[in-house]
Amino acid sequence: MPGLLNGGIASLMERAFAGVYLPATLYRRVRTDTDDGSVEETTEIYSCRAQLDAVTEAMRQAPGYTDRDQRILILTNTLPATPTTDDEITVRGNLWSIASVASDPAQSHWELRGTRR
Numbered sequence: 001m002p003g004l005l006n007g008g009i010a011s012l013m014e015r016a017f018a019g020v021y022l023p024a025t026l027y028r029r030v031r032t033d034t035d036d037g038s039v040e041e042t043t044e045i046y047s048c049r050a051q052l053d054a055v056t057e058a059m060r061q062a063p064g065y066t067d068r069d070q071r072i073l074i075l076t077n078t079l080p081a082t083p084t085t086d087d088e089i090t091v092r093g094n095l096w097s098i099a100s101v102a103s104d105p106a107q108s109h110w111e112l113r114g115t116r117r
Helices: 004-017 057-061
Strands: 022-033 039-053 069-075 088-091 094-103 109-116
Touching: 022 069, 039 088, 069 088, 069 094
Parallel strands: none
Antiparallel strands: 022 039, 022 088, 039 069, 069 109, 088 094, 094 109
């Protein structure tokens, strides 16, 4: 069994809360230079489980905060990639640009600040 801070809590959180977290989709644009010198852009799509929550006071104080911002928690074990501020996420039919990304010490979830598009 993995240690609690080496993925153990993430596994427990996924088992305990996956049914409560909503289906979500993370979109990542990938730019690739082609042989002819042009740039090809594709989109990687990742399914995951997310929860919408009220923004934190720290999020409200962050540069760029708007009243359209949302705190979004993603169970780490449901997302095979690390979210970045270049990504977008859809939860419950709404699309957000990711403005910030953090993880808890146990790495059980990603905490995002998303700006609704």
